[in-house]
Amino acid sequence: MLGQNEEGIKKRMKGRVLKNKIMMGMFFLATSVGLVFLVLLFYRVLTQGIGYLSWDYLTSGPAPYPEEAGIWIGMIGSIMLMVIVAIFSVIVGVASAIYLEEYASQNKFTEFIRVNISNLAGVPSIVFGLLGLTFFVYMFNFGYTLIAGGLTMALLILPVIVVSAQEALRSVPIDLHQASLGMGASKWQTIARVILPAALPGILTGTIIALSRAIGETAPLIIVGAATAIYTLPDSLLAKYTVMPIQIYNWTGRPQEEWQFVAGAGIIILLAVLLLMNSIAVFIRNKFQQRL
Amino acid sequence: MTKISEETQETRAGSITSKPIVEKKDKQQNRESKNVMQVEDLNLWYGSNQALYEINMDVPEKRVTAIIGPSGCGKSTFIKTLNRMVEMVPIVKTSGSIKYRDQDIFNGNFKQEYLRTKVGMVFQSPNPFPKSVYDNVAYGPRVHGIKKKEVLDEIVEKSLKDAAIWDELKDRLDANAYGLSGGQQQRVCIARALAVEPDVILMDEPTSSLDPISTSKVEELVQELKKKYSIIIVTHNMQQAARISDKTAFFLNGELVEFAETDDLFQNPQDKRTEDYITGRFG
Numbered sequence A: 001m002l003g004q005n006e007e008g009i010k011k012r013m014k015g016r017v018l019k020n021k022i023m024m025g026m027f028f029l030a031t032s033v034g035l036v037f038l039v040l041l042f043y044r045v046l047t048q049g050i051g052y053l054s055w056d057y058l059t060s061g062p063a064p065y066p067e068e069a070g071i072w073i074g075m076i077g078s079i080m081l082m083v084i085v086a087i088f089s090v091i092v093g094v095a096s097a098i099y100l101e102e103y104a105s106q107n108k109f110t111e112f113i114r115v116n117i118s119n120l121a122g123v124p125s126i127v128f129g130l131l132g133l134t135f136f137v138y139m140f141n142f143g144y145t146l147i148a149g150g151l152t153m154a155l156l157i158l159p160v161i162v163v164s165a166q167e168a169l170r171s172v173p174i175d176l177h178q179a180s181l182g183m184g185a186s187k188w189q190t191i192a193r194v195i196l197p198a199a200l201p202g203i204l205t206g207t208i209i210a211l212s213r214a215i216g217e218t219a220p221l222i223i224v225g226a227a228t229a230i231y232t233l234p235d236s237l238l239a240k241y242t243v244m245p246i247q248i249y250n251w252t253g254r255p256q257e258e259w260q261f262v263a264g265a266g267i268i269i270l271l272a273v274l275l276l277m278n279s280i281a282v283f284i285r286n287k288f289q290q291r292l
Numbered sequence B: 001m002t003k004i005s006e007e008t009q010e011t012r013a014g015s016i017t018s019k020p021i022v023e024k025k026d027k028q029q030n031r032e033s034k035n036v037m038q039v040e041d042l043n044l045w046y047g048s049n050q051a052l053y054e055i056n057m058d059v060p061e062k063r064v065t066a067i068i069g070p071s072g073c074g075k076s077t078f079i080k081t082l083n084r085m086v087e088m089v090p091i092v093k094t095s096g097s098i099k100y101r102d103q104d105i106f107n108g109n110f111k112q113e114y115l116r117t118k119v120g121m122v123f124q125s126p127n128p129f130p131k132s133v134y135d136n137v138a139y140g141p142r143v144h145g146i147k148k149k150e151v152l153d154e155i156v157e158k159s160l161k162d163a164a165i166w167d168e169l170k171d172r173l174d175a176n177a178y179g180l181s182g183g184q185q186q187r188v189c190i191a192r193a194l195a196v197e198p199d200v201i202l203m204d205e206p207t208s209s210l211d212p213i214s215t216s217k218v219e220e221l222v223q224e225l226k227k228k229y230s231i232i233i234v235t236h237n238m239q240q241a242a243r244i245s246d247k248t249a250f251f252l253n254g255e256l257v258e259f260a261e262t263d264d265l266f267q268n269p270q271d272k273r274t275e276d277y278i279t280g281r282f283g
Helices: A006-052 A055-059 A072-103 A108-120 A125-139 A146-170 A174-181 A187-216 A219-223 A244-252 A258-291 B022-032 B075-082 B112-118 B133-143 B149-162 B182-194 B212-225 B238-244 B262-267 B272-278
Strands: B007-009 B016-018 B035-046 B049-060 B064-068 B092-100 B119-122 B200-204 B230-234 B247-252 B255-261
Touching: A006 A258, A055 A072, A072 A108, A072 A146, A072 A187, A072 A244, A072 A258, A108 A146, A125 A146, A125 A219, A146 A187, A146 A219, A174 A187, A187 A244, A187 A258, A187 B133, A219 A244, A244 A258, B035 B075, B049 B075, B049 B230, B049 B255, B064 B075, B064 B238, B075 B092, B075 B200, B075 B230, B112 B119, B119 B182, B133 B149, B133 B182, B149 B182, B182 B200, B182 B212, B212 B230, B212 B238, B238 B262, B247 B262, B247 B272, B255 B262, B255 B272, B262 B272
Parallel strands: B064 B230, B064 B247, B119 B200, B200 B230
Antiparallel strands: B007 B016, B035 B049, B035 B092, B247 B255
């Protein structure tokens, strides 16, 4: 090699190989940090909560005694909230994404909107809680109800859904656009018959991941007034409600030690629901990726 | 659709000045029977880069017109301008006029959807939808509002027959088109284009991603199709142009250098640059 003798190359070789090993070790260490704490979390939650986990726990509501308390009201509340969130955020989010990707002309203004939607996805959830309090609770006069909480949560995950739907739409090959438009199909026909079906797996995956973020959120719901302890299921959109994270938060705040175990059992259920949702997302992604 | 027959269009934005000159009209009607598209003084820019310069070209009816030229000479851009597909790139600007059967395709009243129904396109690489063969071919008719199963069945069968692939696929109409070979996919795409009964078919290097056997099948097909359709085919393969086309246009650096009967162009090129290109001195 130019300007190098055999000896020099060999001498440097040692140092370079060593450096590589050190770097690899550091990267492994960084990965371990996350893994170790995840294992610790699972261990603690499982050992604390597993004793309280039973069919009764799943099917009963809050109670004055730890032995009788259950997650039922919170779990159903969470599911009802998610239905509202999903309906609202998917319709508005996908429609926005279609407009931005397919219809809007590419100029400075739309670029500005695009960047800001990504920024919105990073706004702290408590800020969305305050927004929901101002608009849905007071201005629209919904009060501390299921619909106010649902709409607030929908706003919170809307940017995530818009961004992931945009990415899904963008990943549909331009070939398919051209094929459809080339036969005299209108833009909307092309979107409805070709683009959306092809983008659907991506949109669904993004939506489920966004929803699983929402199901674990607590802060904005505290602001828009989810109840900490109610004993009946919400019977309308304008009923009081609670959700799993709020219920868990409430239990952890109590002084008696047993309540920590009740909360632990709640966390297990919440994690199970999250895991289920994420596996559905992975399943959809894998199943449809093979087709395309 | 508004018919613009005796109007000269100066720009695409269209300051339309009517000049009913009898002489010109007669001449045009003469040409009308033979030409399906007329390109006049076409310029095209991608942003500030000019890609096409003053193209003038009459596309004859029911014949195969080949467009040859080295990479980047504007041949694909030109063919995509004929069905306004080039406008999918947002920064494209054009001037001049293109007439499809005497209607200016850049006129605001002339709908892109109508143009593309009449001027169909087959693309460089096969691009079937991720649907069954049947749904692929039925896509166009469905888009245009045909819902009856019997009518669709008939169109699908006829189109696949016209694309010379019916015998291979008649038992596999429900199979996903993605599972077919490249050559079969391309002929399904041709069948799909035929299903909307276009008048002109644009083909943008339709055999460039196919093996020699599939290529010769598509070439034979083109010979069959010209009985019913006017075909414009872009190819980087000069032998292919010589084999299958009636007229050939040679593009270079965004200019139409020479446009003549295929035999004349290959045997007796008028322009030095054409001669250099077809004898392999560059490109």
